[in-house]
Amino acid sequence: MKKLIFVAVLALVSMTTFSQAQFGLKAGLNVANLTGDDMDGADPRSGGVFGVFAKINLTETIAFQPEALYSMQGATGSETEQGYDIDVTMKLDYINIPLMMKFYPADGFSINAGPQVGFLASAKAKAETQGISAEEDIKEAFKSIDFGLNVGLGYDLPMGLGLDFRYNIGLSNVLDTDEGEGKNGVLQFTASYAF
Template identity: 25%
Template sequence: MYKRTFLIIGLICIGFVSKAQNFDLGIKAHPLFGWMKPDQGSNSGAFTGFSYGLMGDFYVKERYAFSTEFAVTSMGGTIIEGDSQNGIETTYKIKYIEIPLSMKLKTNKMGQGQFYGQFGFVPGFNIGAKASGTQTVGGISTDFDDKNVQDNINGARLGLLIGGGYEYYFDNSTRLALGLSFNNGFTDVFDNGKATNSYMALNVGIFF
């Protein structure tokens, strides 16, 4: 299923890039706030993660661009199963290589900048996963820390991206991009259980 989805997305990307007139390259580094939603158990609070990497805009028209990135993203969340006598509370920290693929629509320039909105998909590929938490059996608790759980994590993730923001121009090409985005995961995180992970990001980057 994942291979077919990524193939379709790839073909769409090739079509947009082949029509692109201009290309802008930039770097990004920003925090994010994620959570996990399990089918069984409950989630507990937000997970603070981070994303960094390269980003590029391929302009199809003057104010319409195909936008993509190559980013290393750490996300996760906490899942609680059972109760205070017999249960487990686990915080997962999962790292992905993400390649967001979206359309960015921009307004006309207003003063030194312009607003934008974007919508698309975010394929991700797992490159690491650790778990920390507390397991309770018969009221006796045992802590565990930084346990490698990558073998229990699906190798691929797919999310839906929606966001917007503002780009401030220092000159004709260099600009600061600030925005908010929501990455809604809709594929299972685990190989043997059902849960999704999503996050809100405070996007910060510079195009050159």
């Protein structure tokens, strides 16, 4: 009976908390790269990011914001083989779950930080040379889960609009190999709308 009462109270508190939450959509631009010993010479890949969020105000100055985002990441580079210049794009797309804490030191302005777990949705390498291109699935070469830490700044505009600037620091080696290391690093610029 005590367990039943505890579960009922927990469900009621959860419903009350989420009924006070603001839900919304966000979308923007990633400038992503891979860093590590095996990634020297890699250049950034630009891609989109979009998804949903819930903002839960804990106090007047602190909010918790879990998100679910589809994030286009990876890197680009070039190499020369047999006299031909080959441009390579590594497309790593993730479903990321950031758990952000937002601190509001001034009206509308926020400082944001929180952990993130990412699930690899797609991994492809595209090579181009002299107008010829080929794409290959490379998902087996990467780990399916990535961990990171987000830090950033935000500003909430009137009528539910918001702007965020964020950097994701990759904490785990995403290469699925015993040798070599590659970590995600992503600059992210997003606009959001809260209902």
